[in-house]
Amino acid sequence: MVRIVVDGMGGDDAPRSIVKGAALASEEYHLQIILVGQEERLKDELAKTKFSKGKISIHPASEVVEMHEPASLSIRRKKDSSIAVSVDLLKEGKADALVTAGNTGAAVAAATLKLRMLEGIERAGIAIPIPTLAGHSLLIDAGANIDSKPKHLLQYAVMGGVYMNHVLGIKNPKIGLLNIGEEETKGTNFIKESYRLLSSSGINFIGNIEGKDIFTGNSDCIICDGFIGNVVLKVAENLAETIAELLKRELKKSFLTRLGAVLAKSGFLNLKKKMDYAEYGGALLLGVNGRYVISHGSSSPKAIKNAIRVAGECVNHHVNQHILERLANQSPAT
């Protein structure tokens, strides 16, 4: 049975939401789950929930990296933190994939320091599926690294393409570079150099795409530096919530609009489900030597359950192996 190690202490509502999510996953999926963290607290939470006996075990870790601690420093100082111990278990082959909803910087640092990178990859990238008019696209990097170089964007493109192909079944996925205009001459020197590199790489590069093109779904992978990817992701999340809130306020204003809202409720709920990150379960940290799912800090139990599912799928789809094969066939571009 595939074994997923779950950082039990990472997340705004940890360990409660994490344990609940693991419990849900244990009932739904054929997976073995190892919860890592402060034993008593995890046991207490587990005692409160229904779960599939024999599919969840607890592995002790005495320390916790808080959500706002500096990333690398916390990993070096807190050797017995739940995230550090989780990564150790993955590295030692005692688990096949990892899930964490903790401090993203610390999660990336732990992966990078302990697991090392895949051969041919210099920087890890957070790859996150985003809903579009056409289905889903993958944004990479959503914030693992800032100040990336053009060759790192090419590596993101290769990894994102492999993911879309082997996990979502999209043949020859279209790769777009996030820029401020469509023309080759647009953007900073960094972007122009990345454009040249992507053009000559042999991947299915469709050129620059703008912020307004992301949600049309015209490109299967959206490639960008982690600074811009992180801002875009947080803008999108928050704008969707803001629109929902503003609409709610408007619909409360009269009897007719209130009645309309009640009748239309199933439509709103379907849309909410489509836009809800909890349905996707989290982002993949691609490029590290291990299967690594990073979930939103405010993950609900459902989001954690789905993150555990995604981690399991990664194992079954051999994403890292396909990335290595793809890189071996890649024309040397850097």
Add this chain to the structure above:
Amino acid sequence: MVRIVVDGMGGDDAPRSIVKGAALASEEYHLQIILVGQEERLKDELAKTKFSKGKISIHPASEVVEMHEPASLSIRRKKDSSIAVSVDLLKEGKADALVTAGNTGAAVAAATLKLRMLEGIERAGIAIPIPTLAGHSLLIDAGANIDSKPKHLLQYAVMGGVYMNHVLGIKNPKIGLLNIGEEETKGTNFIKESYRLLSSSGINFIGNIEGKDIFTGNSDCIICDGFIGNVVLKVAENLAETIAELLKRELKKSFLTRLGAVLAKSGFLNLKKKMDYAEYGGALLLGVNGRYVISHGSSSPKAIKNAIRVAGECVNHHVNQHILERLANQSPAT
């Protein structure tokens, strides 16, 4: 009477939408409008619409800068383009403010080359009001310049603060720096250096804000480099449209949701109005020695009408004069 020069040929649907917008403005506002462009075409369009006689005149310009032409080059080559001639009129004091919905790069280049900058400002910034849960915030720079330096962000902060104070009446506006985390230690070296500069500048700097904070309205001005500002703006615009489209699809699925949508229609329309850039009429190009409104390329006649109103307001609020005064009182930070 305040005189507004309007680039009659700039925009996806120019000159039609521009002339229609100018005609609407002539009926609604106490302003003199000078339409610049190919005389026959402007006359033809004007003949088709109702407008206040004596408040619109036409000034000839034989050439047109197309939407995708390279910015500086087109301004240098097409000396008789509608945007170049419009800026000349503004510079010669034959108009008090300018409105264009044409090629943004060319509009910025024409302003920068011909009008020059305000004393103490090195880079112009596009300042655009965005709707938030609290009202409106100003994003600056939305794409006038990329690869800015920390001192340029400080200049944006000063200009944005003056605008919010003198045009929107917000006392001591709160200035936030767009970053990937709240902590002072987050972000690129460029961002960290900008943070230090803003902190010691004496403005009401509230620190870093994340993409998720933009629409809460906690900060009155959101400061960023033009690359990221442009991407954010286009993401936000497109996501709002995507959500509307997805919701429409969902609400069409059953009789009940269709009925609900009809009853709730006024709520949807109110929200649409709140989110609609056409209501705000365009962005200001702050920092150049002249009052300069840049509208969306796809501006409707209503958007052009509102842009002309905004241009008029700029004249009445003496924004540039207040910027100069603010800079004179600024402690030397660079």
